[in-house]
Amino acid sequence: MANSWNIPSWLEKEVRARDKNCVYCGTAFTTAKISKKTCASWEHIINDAKIITRENIALCFCSCNASKGQKQLSEWLLSKYCVDRQITRESVAPIIQQALANGL
DSSP: OBOTTOOBHHHHHHHHHHOSBOTTTOOBOBOTTTOSTTBEEEEESSSOTTOOSTTTEEEEEHHHHHHHTTOOHHHHTTSHHHHHHTOOTTTSOHHHHHHHHTTO
């Protein structure tokens, strides 16, 4: 059974176990009741909803996801949003570092 983003339940479970904090800023998630900006949202690292793999699906803050939008990772990391929050190639989660190593 897949969720509303077509992520199969086995993959959702795996990603939730891996991504306890935002894969971009590294901060722990809150519930949506506390803040919509800091609750977990599904992220397609490569902006293609058809690529549903453990290498492309991650959990991040809604605010980080909204800031990244359709930008490529390498481009987004240079943005004011990332600079202000000290989000760098070195500070992101291993899953994101791997995507960057693959040229994203």
